[in-house]
Amino acid sequence: MIIFLKSYQYAHNRMFKQIFPSMLHLSNITPEYIISMYEEKEDKDIDYILFSYIMTNKVKQLFIKKNKEVPTCIKIKIKKLYDKLKADGRCNNVDITTDEFINFMYDETIRQHKNIKDYEKKVKQEINEKYKKAKDAYKYANELPDDKCKYYINGENLDNPLGKFVKFMSDRQGAKVFTYNQRFNEFIWLDEVHYQTQFKQFKKLIKDKKIVIDKENNNEHTLNGVKWYSVCIQIWDKEENDYGNNNICLGSMAVFNYMISGYVYYFKNQKDRDNAYNWLVK
Secondary structure: OEEEEOOOOOHHHHHOOOOOOOHHHHOOOOHHHHHHHHHHHHHHOHHHHHHHHHHHHHHHHHHHHOOOOOOHHHHHHHHHHHHHHHHHOOOOOOOOOOHHHHHHHHHHHHHOOOOHHHHHHHHHHHHHHHHHHHHHHHHHHOOOOOOOOEEEEOOEEEOOHHHHHHHHHHOOOOOOEEEEEOOOOEEEEEOHHHHHHHHHHHHHHHHOOOEEOOHHHOEEEEEOOEEEEEEEEEEEEOOOOEEOOOOEOHHHHHHHOOOOEOEEEEEOOHHHHHHHHHHHHO
16 A cells, blocks of 8 residues: 655644653754664674674563564564674684573673672663663554555655654653654654643643634554553644644554544543643643
């Protein structure tokens, strides 16, 4: 399926702004910059590839130790790093998949540092953090829909939002609300203080009849066996007394197969969604 879209209409910039909640979005050090930096290093530095391979396998071991299924994202990353190590050629004479190899290389990495105890503590903290992120990825996005849609804007290919969703879910860090930013083609987590600030803006715009929130668009969505509860913000044209220029939410379409125009917010808790909606429209 191919979706052709017109160029983005920045009406939402004139009326309301989708907030960037993460500190990474508030500086020039963007997530994309950090990822590209590591990917560039990973492609060129075999030592880094090996270290990442060992660390990811230690996360896998932690899942197995806790009798939990290893998330798909961990399996994919291990395979990707394995292929790079084998392509380099220096690991071709040894089986790098065994626990013996992983544990030996892990111990060797620790022993290389002067302050072994402090370094090992730091590394274990990193493994635990990666484990927690992978656990969120498994719970919320281990099995995703097979979205084969291709999106084009003015003839230019737009990345399918689904491709970033697993990593996005691994970065949840306890947040309970997320949205899809249409301008930047990114999913965004909203901490409570951020979505409350944004919804205060919405409340004023609702009173001025610049946006509307229809109760019929309060829906329930299931992904990976987990339910999410949505509310949709739509621009209103007062002169036409009808809905204004609302783009289709590509994030909703890709992840939930939910075709709707406007700006959709997904709540982990139904009561939170209902309270937010009731407060906005009262």
